[in-house]
Amino acid sequence: MSDLAAPHILALTAYEPGKPEEELTRELGIDDVVKLASNENPYGPSPKSIEAVSGAALALHRYPDPRGYDLRQALAGHHSVPVEQLCLGNGSNELIDLICRVTASRGEHAVFGNPSFLCYRIAAVAQELDFTAVPLRNHLHWSVDDLLGAVTPKTKLLFISNPNNPTGSYIAKSELERLLRTLPDHVLAVVDEAYVEYADAEDFVPATELRDTRERLAILRTFSKAYGLAALRVGYVIGTPELIATLNRLRAPFNVGTAGQRAARAALADDAHLQTTIAATVRDRHKLTDALRAAGLRVAPSQANFVLVDVRRPGRAVYEALLHEGVIVRPMSAPLESSIRVTVGKPEENERFLSSLARVLRQSRV
Numbered sequence: 354m355s356d357l358a359a360p361h362i363l364a365l366t367a368y369e370p371g372k373p374e375e376e377l378t379r380e381l382g383i384d385d386v387v388k389l390a391s392n393e394n395p396y397g398p399s400p401k402s403i404e405a406v407s408g409a410a411l412a413l414h415r416y417p418d419p420r421g422y423d424l425r426q427a428l429a430g431h432h433s434v435p436v437e438q439l440c441l442g443n444g445s446n447e448l449i450d451l452i453c454r455v456t457a458s459r460g461e462h463a464v465f466g467n468p469s470f471l472c473y474r475i476a477a478v479a480q481e482l483d484f485t486a487v488p489l490r491n492h493l494h495w496s497v498d499d500l501l502g503a504v505t506p507k508t509k510l511l512f513i514s515n516p517n518n519p520t521g522s523y524i525a526k527s528e529l530e531r532l533l534r535t536l537p538d539h540v541l542a543v544v545d546e547a548y549v550e551y552a553d554a555e556d557f558v559p560a561t562e563l564r565d566t567r568e569r570l571a572i573l574r575t576f577s578k579a580y581g582l583a584a585l586r587v588g589y590v591i592g593t594p595e596l597i598a599t600l601n602r603l604r605a606p607f608n609v610g611t612a613g614q615r616a617a618r619a620a621l622a623d624d625a626h627l628q629t630t631i632a633a634t635v636r637d638r639h640k641l642t643d644a645l646r647a648a649g650l651r652v653a654p655s656q657a658n659f660v661l662v663d664v665r666r667p668g669r670a671v672y673e674a675l676l677h678e679g680v681i682v683r684p685m686s687a688p689l690e691s692s693i694r695v696t697v698g699k700p701e702e703n704e705r706f707l708s709s710l711a712r713v714l715r716q717s718r719v
């Protein structure tokens with residue numbers, strides 16, 4: 354084994370992001386590509402964010418505001434929290450990593466779900482933490498008892514994605530509240546709400562409404578999904594002033610660019626755009642789910658902007674075949690080898706996916 358890097362890093366498998374459209378065009382010469390692989394908002398951001406990005410072009414020679422003052426003020430108003438309880442990240446992904454680095458040391462322990470967002474595992478491994486990946490029941494449903502059962506005296510962190518990527522499932526209000534109240538005090542609960550805007554179940558509750566349940570609580574949000582600003586990399590965490598001050602010890606000073614800060618602020622101020630695109634996606638999530646079920650496939654009920662489809666054969670083969678149709682979805686790894694994850698796109702994109710999938714599933718080679 355090479356001695357270039359530490360063994361725990363060499364043992365890591367790199368996160369496999371959704372394939373970019375341009376890459377498929379390069380590889381297969383297909384120009385008309387539909388990407389339903391990274392849970393982006395297909396309608397794009399508020400026009401006000403685009404205007405803000407144009408304005409930011411005049412300040413390109415200046416470093417961004419290192420403390421993100423204006424955006425944090427706007428977020429403080431949005432969530433009714435003091436500004437000292439907010440820290441910006443270069444996407445929420447950076448914050449997952451930063452939280453691991455500042456709160457836990459080698460040999461301490463983290464808990465997260467399986468299947469869930471793979472970056473929790475990567476961040477834990479990078480920090481040389483021991484971890485328990487708690488199997489979701491039927492690969493789908495969170496069990497609060499199973500999560501609590503995995504906690505040890507060495508556990509510093511518990512990550513939950515709510516709604517969960519890649520299943521779209523969620524922890525209902527009473528269970529989330531029980532988890533947050535019962536979890537021992539020494540554990541920082543990190544509730545990753547990347548898809549919270551799409552959740553409409555009656556018993557879903559954002560963790561922002563459960564802030565008084567425990568001291569050690571970090572809530573992650575992002576502008577990459579419903580706000581349509583994935584390219585600009587803006588996320589944030591809501592936590593105690595102590596947690597935020599600790600994160601700031603290690604946070605790179607200019608981690609969120611000027612265009613991102615301004616576009617995110619403009620996005621927050623355009624609730625009408627946000628609500629319109631959420632409504633379209635939630636409507637089409639139901640339509641897509643119904644169409645796939647009508648085709649005889651099992652689809653997990655989703656509270657997010659994607660659906661997990663069991664294609665009852667190797668999902669990676671279906672993914673590869675769909676690439677040749679110019680449709681990019683996401684293949685899943687164990688324990689979801691027979692599933693693909695599909696972002697809810699615009700109606701015409703969903704139609705294209707459905708007809709391509711029908712063709713692919715009819716072919717004997719898959």
Ligand SMILES: Cc1ncc(COP(=O)(O)O)c(C=O)c1O
Nearest residue numbers: 444445446470518547575577588
């Ligand atoms: C559950 C979850 N958390 C965090 C992220 C990271 O998002 P970003 O870094 O763009 O904010 C993603 C992206 O797919 C996600 O699915």
